[in-house]
Amino acid sequence: MLAGSLGVGIVIFVVAVAMIELTRGAGRVAAVWPANAILIVLLLKNPRRNWVALLTAMMVALVLANIYSGDPILRAFVLALANVAEVCCVAFIFIYQRKIRFISLAGISTLIVGGFAGSLLSSLIAAIGLYTTGENLVVSEALVWFSADFLGIVLFTPIIWSLADRSRKFVSTSPDLQYILKLGLLCATTFFVFAQSDYPFLFLVPPAIVFLAFGGGVKAAAIGLLMITAISLPFTLAGTGPMHLMSAEITSKILALQLFLATNSILGLAVGAASSDRRRLINHIRRSRERLSRKSREQQEMLTKAHLAERMAGVGHWTLNPSTQEVDWSPEVYAIHGVTKEEFNPMYGDAVMFYAEEDRDRVRALVQRAVNKAEGWEFQATIVRKSDGKRRRVRSIGDFLLDETGKVERVFGVFKDVTDEQVVLEALANSESKYRTLAENSTDIIVKFGLDGVITYASPACEILGISPEDAIGLSTLDFTIPEDRPHAAELTQALFQNNAVDTSVQREFRAKDKHGNIIWLEGNPKLIQGEDGRPREVISTFRDITDRKEREQALAEARAEAESAGKAKTEFLSNMSHEIRTPLNGILGFTQLLEQTDLDDEQKLLATRAMKAGRLLRDIVNDILDYSKIEAESIQLEERAVDIAQLVQDTIDLVHAGRDSQSVPLTSTVESKGALIDEVRLKQILTNLIGNAAKFTTEGTVQVSASLEGDLLKFEVADTGPGIPHDKLESVFEGFKQADNSVTRKFGGTGLGLSISRSLARLMGGELHLESELGQGTVAKLVLPFKPAEVPMSDFRSTAKTPQLAKLKIMAVDDVAMNLELIELGLGKFGHSVRGFLSAHDALTSLSKGDTYDVILMDVQMPEFDGIAATRAIRALSAPASQVPIVALTANVLPEQIAECMKAGMTDHAPKPIDIVQLNALVSSLTSQSAGPAASTSEQLPTKDPIEELKLKYRDYLSTVPAEFAAILNKEDRKVVLEEIRQLSHSIAGSAGSFGYTEISTAAFSLETVARDMSKSGKFSEELVESLSEFIRVTEQLVA
Structure with missing residues (x-):
């Protein structure tokens, strides 16, 4: 409302300033004043609670307009008050006459009276205000004020009202050619009259405005008056027109013009209002005739429909005249009794004789009571048809009509054969009894509800929700659903009726509160009941308590989430451990290899060799664990290429042979050279495990490797003469981290993953791996893989x-x-x-x-x-x-x-x-x-000095400068930059320190790198970062001390 009031104030201010500056001539008062008309229309079209805001906006706007035009503040305030008082006077007169239609003769008359009273009051207040603020009390100024305000109200109010009236109920909807010609005639006449100053042709204008108003109504009259004012006023102010035939001052001429305009306004608006009333009455009469004609057709249609309905429904009607005992039957009543109108002319006594003997007296008593006591009836009885003698059950409803004396003049009613309905009702009653028994004894909640969701039936099982079946009727199914699930339930119910079908793929599961206040899960199973038109009318739905199932599902989901989280954590752990173990192991193996190539004595060579074997064993363990993890995660991708099977087996034997401590047991193979499309790396990995195990556990005898092609299968056998495996252990050795005998781990070492990885790889490649063994007679490992022939280039057949x-x-x-x-x-x-x-x-x-x-x-x-x-x-x-x-x-x-x-x-x-x-x-x-x-x-x-040792000492000297580097990094302002540089420096040290054997420093650096990487996401320091950095500096200083 504040924005609207502000807009009104701006409009009033602009209009007031324009009228004062353009129409007041040499005087103080404007000759035309439409501002008050604008606010009158707004007040009458707005609720009274908005009046204060509108009047305040007008008051402020007029005060500012008067000040802008040169008035002092007090005078500006009094003049604005005069206009507000005028508007209030007109508005209150209309409020007093509440039932008056504005665009009517009575409405225009009220406007003229209100305008006169308001303008008179306004002129009086304005004159007093001008006098008290130093102006001379001039009667002509007051008259100009009065005429300008009165003319503005009478002229502009109907125009603004008509333009603002969106309904356009009593005005023409669009201008036609006749209206345009009449308006043009009025404008031409007015122009002719006021464009010359020689003749007093003012009398020509009223006929033209009456001609326009009579045909166009109030709106046409208001527009015509506006055109008269727009033409006459400029000419008069310019010194032209009949008004200048007067030998008087300009003020008198303006008053004369305003009197002329006011007279024409009253005349035009009165004629226009009368024309509008006439048009409205004509339209009302036309609509009344149309309505009467429509009602007549509707009554005829209703009678026809009644006859058709009587035939379709099998319901007849009858009338009894108590004074003459005559009975009038409709055709359907004749049909029910089994007679025709031609053969039977019923009287009261004859009609009663159709009833069975056991019902006849009861029917007579009911009819007699209706006649004597003016009472209606409704009963069922049995009649005997005259045509075929069959007994039929009928239903009769009777009523009466009284004459002027209060006596029963007519008894009438309806009559229907309900024999077939009776049979159906009895069958329905039996069916309902059966199904009600089922529903009342079911543990599922059964409800019936309509399109609005309101329950019309609920089974006793609804008591688990803390409500009785009787209290559930009238409620909605959504009332039992917890607030969080109601939008979903409402959406499903709406879709059920819109689609006119039950979507079985949709899970209708909702949560509700039981009678103890606990949350339970219900599963709905709806069934649509359709009307004869095929559209859904209501729904019968069962609701089953599935709380136990949902709890099991939730437990399963939580377990799955925990398993997935554990798998992800394991993957991340293996990635980190791979980095943290392999980096220092890089230094161990690399420098040990370099050490073996230096001049060493026999004892030093033995120690270096043992160190190299220990490092390789650790590397193999890490590789086994990573392979096992990748197999578990199903992340291994096979890369098949053409390979020579004989060459692959020989390469594998050579690899195992080179890594053996004791080479007393020969490794032999009998493999024919054949090209196959297979993953060479994974096949080598399987054969390395099998041949390596055979060589490791066989101290005497031989290890024989063979391969053969049988159909589309490629078969490998690795046979040894070792200790063998008990039958009950042949499958357990394929389980991760298990061996046939715990003493094996102590004697030979290993993770126990080799055979597990090998069998998993074999199955991944589409094959199988199993063992055959007898204690004391050795073991045979049999590997079977699909064979895909391939041509191997000659360059791939390498000679060892x-x-x-x-x-x-x-x-x-x-x-x-x-x-x-x-x-x-x-x-x-x-x-x-x-x-x-x-x-x-x-x-x-x-x-x-x-x-x-x-x-x-x-x-x-x-x-x-x-x-x-x-x-x-x-x-x-x-x-x-x-x-x-x-x-x-x-x-x-x-x-x-x-x-x-x-x-x-x-x-x-x-x-x-x-x-x-x-x-x-x-x-x-x-x-x-x-x-x-x-x-x-x-x-x-x-050289004479060991370069590796010199490099290690050099790196140790570098470590002594690292704490200072961290201190310089910590002095930087940007925390994200600090954390990133700490991460990079610690990563660099973690890898290189491990290579030189500084394991403790490498471990501390890895820990610091991890913490810095985690902290860089938030850009905030933590106690964990401080502790990790302190630990790194401690072990570094301890080393270099």
Whole structure:
């Protein structure tokens, strides 16, 4: 309302200023004043609670308009008050005459009276206000004020009302040609009269306005008056027109013009109102005739329908004249009695004789009571049809009509044969009794409800909800649903009626409160009851308590979620452990291999060899655990390619043979060379486990490996002469972390995962693995796989006896840890390779861009700013030959999805950490189709000082500066930057420290890296970060002290 009042105030202000400035001439008072008419219409069309706001807005607007026109504040206030008083006077007169229609003769008359009274009151207040504020009391000014206000009310109020009246009920809907011609005639006449000053032709205007108003009504009259004012006023103010035939001042001429306009307004509006009333009366008469005609047709239609309904329903009607005993039957009554109108002219006594003897006296008594005591009746009785003698059950309803004296003049009623209905009702009663018994004894809640959801029947089982069947009637099914489930329940119910079908795929499960206030689950099973038109009318639904089932489902879901969470946690743990174990193991194996190539005495060589075996055993254990986890997670992807089975078996035997401590038991094979499409890596893994187990447990005799082709199956057998396995243990050895005898673990070591992994891989490849064994007679492992023939290129049939060609490779190594680069340079340098290290991917790319050529690139994956994956993509985008160089990923992340990400980026292969220098040499040599061995005797190449030991001391000196680096990082303001730099530095130290054997520092660095990575998500420090950093500094200072 505030915005509306503000808008009204602005409109009043603009109109008032315009009228004062444009129409007041040389005087103080405006000659035309429509502002009051605007507010009168608004007041009459708004509730009285809004009047105060509207009047206040008008008051403020008029005060501001008067001040703007040069009046002092007090005078401006008094003049504005005069206008408000005028508006209130007119409005209250209309309120007093509540039943008056505005656009009518009575309404226009009331407007004229109210306008006169209001303008008179306003003129008086304005004159007093002008006098008290220093103006001379001039009667002409008061008359101009009165005439301007009165004219404004009479002229503009009907126009504004008509324009604002959206209903347009009593005015013409659209202007036609006749209306336009009449309005044009009025405008031309007015222009002719006021465009000249020689003749007093004012008398020509009233006929024209009457002509227009008579045909167009109040709205046409109001528009015509507006046009007269718009034409006459400018001419008069300009000194032209009949008014200037007067020898008087301009004020008198304005008064004369206003009197002329007021006279024409009264005349035009009166004629227009009378015309509107006439048109309304004509329309009313026309509508009344149409309504009468329609009612007549409807009555005739109703009579016809009544006859048709009588025939369809089998209901007849009759009338009895008590004074003459005459009876009038409808055709249906004749049919019920089995007679026709032609053969039977009933009288009262004859009609009663149709009733069976046992009902006849009762019927006579009811009719006599109706006649004597003016009472109606309703009864059922039996009649005997005259045509066929059959007994029929009939129902009769009677009533009466009294004459002027209060006596019964007529007795009338309806008559129906209900014999068939009686039979149906009895059958329905029996059926209802049967089903009610079922419903009342059912443990499911049974309800019936209509389209509005209101229950009309509820079975006794609803008492579990704390309400009786009687109290449930009239409630909605939604009333029993808890608030959280009501929108879902309402949506399902609405869809049920809209689709006119029950969607069995939708679960209709809701929660409700039982009589003890506990939440229970109910499952609905609705059945639509349709009407004769096929549309749903009501629903019968059962609701079953499924709380126990939902609790079991919830427990199952929670267990599944816990299992999934545990699986995810295990995957993350294995990924982290892979990184944390392999990184220090990289140093152990790498430096041990380098140590073995130095001048050592026999005892030192023995110790170095044992250290290397322990490291490889630890590596194999980690690999087994990771493989077992990947098999459990079903994340292993097979990569089939064409391989030579004989060569694969021989390579596997050679691998197992090379790793044996004792080679007293020979490993032999009888395998025919055949090409097969198979996953070479996984088949080697299975055979390595089987042959390795046979060699490990066989101390005397032989280990025989054979392969044969039987149809489309490829069969492998690994037979040994070892101790054998008891029958009851043959299956348990395939379970994870189990062996046939616990003493085996103590004697031979191992995780007990080998056979479990092998059987899982065999089944993944579409085959099977099982054991056959007798105690003391050895064991036979039988592996069966599908055979897919393939052609193997001759180059793949490698001879194991061929001596590899010695070649030096130019290798690029990229790692953000300098110590890791030095380790790779020293390790691969032993095999004659030339290694050039780069501490950042940017430097490596610069070297390649300059045209430097390399045979192989070793790329660390986890580097700050520009990691190995992004660097690989950048290298592959270069031009040849740089884009074609094989790239090997150096990473501790060996889970399938992590390796797949490296391969997708364009890497050729990967070398897991910890790095095995020998395997790394074999990998880089295979990628370039070359092989390399030691360049010369190590005794000739080794310097007098051990370079590995010097590198370790150098790294120890570097560790002494690390606490200062952390202190510098902590002094930075941006916490996210601080956490990221802590993470990067700790990651770098974690990998390199483990390579040099500083396990405690590596572990602390890994812990600090994990905490910093977690904290970087929120950008906030925590006590855990402080503790991890303190622990790292403690172990570092303890080492360098």
